[in-house]
Amino acid sequence: MSADRQINCLETRNLNLAYDGKPIINHLNLTIPTGQITALVGPNGCGKSTLLRGLARLLKPQSGTVYLNGSDILRLSTKVVAQQLGILPQGPVAPEGLTVRDLVAQGRYPYQKWWQSWTTEDERAVTKALSTTDLTEFAQRAVDTLSGGQRQRAWIAMTLAQETQILLLDEPTTFLDLAHQVEVLELLWELNQTEGRTIVMVLHDLNQACRYADHVVAMRDGAVLASGTPEIVMTEEIVQDVFGLACRIVPDPVMGTPLCVPMGNHARERKRNL
DSSP: OOHHHHHOSEEEEEEEEEETTEEEEEEEEEEEOTTSEEEEEOSTTSSHHHHHHHHTTSSOOSEEEEEETTEEGGGSOHHHHHHHEEEEOSSOOOOTTOBHHHHHHGGGGGGOBTTBOOOHHHHHHHHHHHHHTTOGGGTTSBGGGSOHHHHHHHHHHHHHHTTOSEEEEESTTTTOOHHHHHHHHHHHHHHHHHHOOEEEEEOSOHHHHHHHOSEEEEEETTEEEEEEOHHHHOOHHHHHHHHOOOEEEEEOTTTOSEEEEEOHHHHHHHHHHO
């Protein structure tokens, strides 16, 4: 095991991923910074969700390797992977009537043994996950009766109950209104700040990615065009290359992070008329 693989908990080497034989990710070399929030950004169909599935071992590589804490993830047992890495797919749906507490308890599956019943450690983990996500008072509510933001927090609580150091989230703010988007992103930021969780999330909103992520990976056509801090990645040239979109990058008036202001024909015409 090399020194860098002991330091970097999740990385890929020459990774190739495909769906139905169609190449999606091509010869990808990527290191996910440990203890930081990484945002994957790029146009629809560029391979963000495919990469996330590959990192979680939900999609087997055609070639290349995903390393989890220095080991080839394909050589690890499902239970070992689930004890180190949690994933929240896009748009998860709970069975009708399932309570929040029962959903969160499913996060303890990787620790269950056929000869061992529910333990005090399981109870502690579920109670803590509910408290961390401010869902204790909703524990006996059916998941399908919650608001969008509460429902997303319940799914995040389930992944927290797994007590993994790595969390992968595919578009955790999709279909949420702005207030609930911020609610979820603030929760993830707090988890990173207080517990040092390594978080990788697919986001469509570039400004949210810059505000909440320490590290941004910009993808196009199954490849990484740029990666680094928001200040390095979110430039007018890179946004043009990745999205084919003219824009202006200005400082966020609240956080000071890069703020992307799209141009478009209407904006350019109005600017000429002013």
